[in-house]
Amino acid sequence: xxxxxxxxxxxxxxxxxxxxxxxxxxxxxxxxxxxxxxxxxxxxxxxxxxxxxxxxxxxxxxxxxxxxxxxxxxxxxxxxxxxxxxxxxxxxxxxxxxxxxxxxxxxxxxxxxxxxxxxxxxxxxxxxxxxxxxxxxxxxxxxxxxxxxxxxxxxxxxxxxxxxxxxxxxxxxxxxxxxxxxxxxxxxx
Numbered sequence: 074x075x076x077x078x079x080x081x082x083x084x085x086x087x088x089x090x091x092x093x094x095x096x097x098x099x100x101x102x103x104x105x106x107x108x109x110x111x112x113x114x115x116x117x118x119x120x121x122x123x124x125x126x127x128x129x130x131x132x133x134x135x136x137x138x139x140x141x142x143x144x145x146x147x148x149x150x151x152x153x154x155x156x157x158x159x160x161x162x163x164x165x166x167x168x169x170x171x172x173x174x175x176x177x178x179x180x181x182x183x184x185x186x187x188x189x190x191x192x193x194x195x196x197x198x199x200x201x202x203x204x205x206x207x208x209x210x211x212x213x214x215x216x217x218x219x220x221x222x223x224x225x226x227x228x229x230x231x232x233x234x235x236x237x238x239x240x241x242x243x244x245x246x247x248x249x250x251x252x253x254x255x256x257x258x259x260x261x262x
Contacts, residue, residue, distance in 0.1 A: 079103075079116040081242050083231035086144045086206040087218070088117055089137070091228045091242075098225065104137060119201050120194070128194050136195050140202050143168070147206060148229050151215045165203060172199045223247035 082088040092103040092113060103109050107129040114120045120128070143164055150158045157165075173192040179185060189204070191197030209218070209231065217232040221242040228242040241248035 076112075076116060077243060077246075078228075079113050082229055083233065084205055084209050085117040085119060086140075086202050086209065087148070087229050087231060088113070089141045089202060090144045090148060092141060094228055095225055104134060104141075110134065110137065114198070119198055133195055133198070136199065140168075140199065144202070144206065147210075148218065148220075151218055152220070155215070157210070165206070168199055168203050172196050172203070174200050221247050 078091065078094060080088055082091045094101055094103075103113055107126050110129050110133075111120070111124060111126050115122055115124065143161070146161055146164070147157060150156070150161050173196045174189045175192065177188045177190060179188050189200055191200050213231060213233075214237075217237055219230060219232055219239070221228045221230065222240040223242075223246075226242060226247050228247075230239070230242045232239040
């Protein structure tokens with residue numbers, strides 16, 4: 074598995090949507106095996122490297138798929154309406170209300186901060202994904218959240234380029250470099 078696909082969207086909630094992608098003209102779902110799910114959670118800094126695969130329960134997989142569906146709805150709403158629909162805002166509020174978190178005070182030599190920790194791993198993951206979604210919408214122009222322009226790609230990404238004109242999720246797999254490579258290989262023989 075190419076680890077690049079795990080973080081290609083630039084934000085965990087977008088990467089969650091990208092856990093369904095197309096490879097060799099087949100739709101691939103990364104959330105089939107517990108090890109793939111754990112790997113995705115680690116790569117997106119949602120759980121730490123030492124997390125045991127046993128935390129990946131059927132209930133957690135269901136939650137991740139629900140959050141993936143919600144995140145996809147957010148992306149579709151942004152693309153079609155230019156903003157979040159009231160229905161999606163209501164769904165986000167429900168997840169927030171159902172999430173049980175505690176606030177801790179971090180005080181170390183370098184800084185102080187508030188840390189939000191879920192009571193359970195489900196609460197923690199829900200908080201991280203929803204918080205990331207809200208912060209992305211708050212701090213970035215939603216027009217920079219895009220779907221890849223490659224005809225065989227369904228991935229989304231946050232365009233943080235200076236000009237804001239990025240069209241592909243990844244230059245090597247979908248962009249001009251891939252096209253140039255394919256052209257070169259075609260005429261090489």
